[in-house]
Amino acid sequence: MEEALPAILNVRHLNHYFGEGDARNQVLFDNCLQVSRGEFVVMTGPSGSGKTTLLTLIGALRSLQSGHIDVLGHDLAKLPASELVSVRRKIGFIFQAHNLFDSLSAIENVMLAMEVGDLPRYEMRDAAAAILDRLGLGHRHNYKPRSLSGGQRQRVAVARALVNRPRLVLADEPTAALDRDSAQIVSGLLKELTAEHGCTVIMVTHDTRLIELADRVVNMVDGAIKSDVVLNEAVVICEFLRRLPLFEKLSPVDLTNVASKMKGVAYNASDVVLREGDSGEDFFLIREGRVGIYQAGNGEEAVAMLGSGECFGEQALITDRPRNATVIAQERLVAYRLAKDDFRAAVDASPSFREQLYKIYFQRQ
Numbered sequence: 441m442e443e444a445l446p447a448i449l450n451v452r453h454l455n456h457y458f459g460e461g462d463a464r465n466q467v468l469f470d471n472c473l474q475v476s477r478g479e480f481v482v483m484t485g486p487s488g489s490g491k492t493t494l495l496t497l498i499g500a501l502r503s504l505q506s507g508h509i510d511v512l513g514h515d516l517a518k519l520p521a522s523e524l525v526s527v528r529r530k531i532g533f534i535f536q537a538h539n540l541f542d543s544l545s546a547i548e549n550v551m552l553a554m555e556v557g558d559l560p561r562y563e564m565r566d567a568a569a570a571i572l573d574r575l576g577l578g579h580r581h582n583y584k585p586r587s588l589s590g591g592q593r594q595r596v597a598v599a600r601a602l603v604n605r606p607r608l609v610l611a612d613e614p615t616a617a618l619d620r621d622s623a624q625i626v627s628g629l630l631k632e633l634t635a636e637h638g639c640t641v642i643m644v645t646h647d648t649r650l651i652e653l654a655d656r657v658v659n660m661v662d663g664a665i666k667s668d669v670v671l672n673e674a675v676v677i678c679e680f681l682r683r684l685p686l687f688e689k690l691s692p693v694d695l696t697n698v699a700s701k702m703k704g705v706a707y708n709a710s711d712v713v714l715r716e717g718d719s720g721e722d723f724f725l726i727r728e729g730r731v732g733i734y735q736a737g738n739g740e741e742a743v744a745m746l747g748s749g750e751c752f753g754e755q756a757l758i759t760d761r762p763r764n765a766t767v768i769a770q771e772r773l774v775a776y777r778l779a780k781d782d783f784r785a786a787v788d789a790s791p792s793f794r795e796q797l798y799k800i801y802f803q804r805q
């Protein structure tokens with residue numbers, strides 16, 4: 441059975457206050473947010489709505505006062521202050537105060553981010569040079585920050601944040617100081633990290649070019665998340681699918697094709713999703729919630745329970761036999777559904793998918 445897809449970030453009931461006594465001022469109100477691997481999340485909202493405060497709490501740059509934050513598998517409320525540093529090291533920060541070291545050149549500033557790893561120095565230099573070149577700073581490797589323009593310093597900070605390909609990037613207005621072309625290069629690099637390397641990006645921005653790249657837009661007003669809109673479900677679905685043995689050999693292109701054909705469906709607790717004996721018309725992948733699998737020969741007890749990231753319904757599509765079990769939602773269920781024809785089309789289009797199917801479902805029998 442598959443393990444559930446872990447969230448990169450899980451924020452629950454987060455409140456935050458500044459000041460003390462009479463001056464105590466609540467700036468975040470009961471915020472909940474779950475972000476998966478590979479998502480590109482843009483946070484928008486009016487000035488003072490709490491976006492930066494939320495981002496700094498997620499990045500363990502500020503102490504948690506009330507609520508829970510689980511980031512990259514660490515429960516921030518339970519970590520001693522000394523271990524928060526190791527969480528921060530796993531995150532790529534792009535903040536406006538970029539804190540470059542004045543005594544170091546651009547390339548040395550970027551290499552500094554790699555010193556926690558065990559790469560030989562020449563490889564660090566090559567990786568730092570490559571990302572600076574990519575960001576249009578090929579001719580500025582050996583310049584000290586004070587000899588660079590504001591936009592160039594910002595790009596060195598971007599290079600430093602991304603050179604290790606962190607699993608999570610937190611960015612606050614990363615393109616604010618950049619001209620149009622540089623902004624495009626930075627946004628392209630961030631998109632590539634999410635799409636090709638499964639990095640997760642959470643970014644505060646008002647830049648519409650960046651919002652266009654987002655998979656999801658979270659809007660904050662007066663310290664609370666007012667809307668959370670998923671624009672590109674396919675990215676989320678791909679990340680779910682690639683963890684299933686059935687889909688793991690699919691190329692990124694084939695995977696995206698399958699994901700783009702899947703439609704979100706919701707069920708209430710006790711709804712029957714599939715019935716034993718019916719013909720198989722769809723394949724399901726669970727996004728949230730749990731289902732019980734029941735078989736007539738096995739009484740009232742469920743023969744299995746499936747949760748987030750697990751799939752069901754493929755067997756009848758592969759074998760063309762009737763459903764061999766009834767599937768019932770145990771709580772509110774959000775699932776992605778792929779129709780039989782699209783499932784078959786995906787199988788036909790991909791020799792590796794077909795091979796994987798036969799390996800899993802037929803060779804064992």
Ligand SMILES: Nc1ncnc2c1ncn2[C@@H]1O[C@H](COP(=O)(O)OP(=O)(O)OP(=O)(O)O)[C@@H](O)[C@H]1O
Pocket residue numbers: 458459467485486487488489490491492493494
């Ligand atoms: N260090 C601080 N001490 C006291 N109040 C603060 C502090 N930092 C932020 N605030 C207040 O917290 C609220 C949220 O600020 P925050 O910077 O998180 O908002 P924001 O949405 O990021 O705004 P902007 O888009 O202008 O950066 C604001 O009312 C701000 O004045």
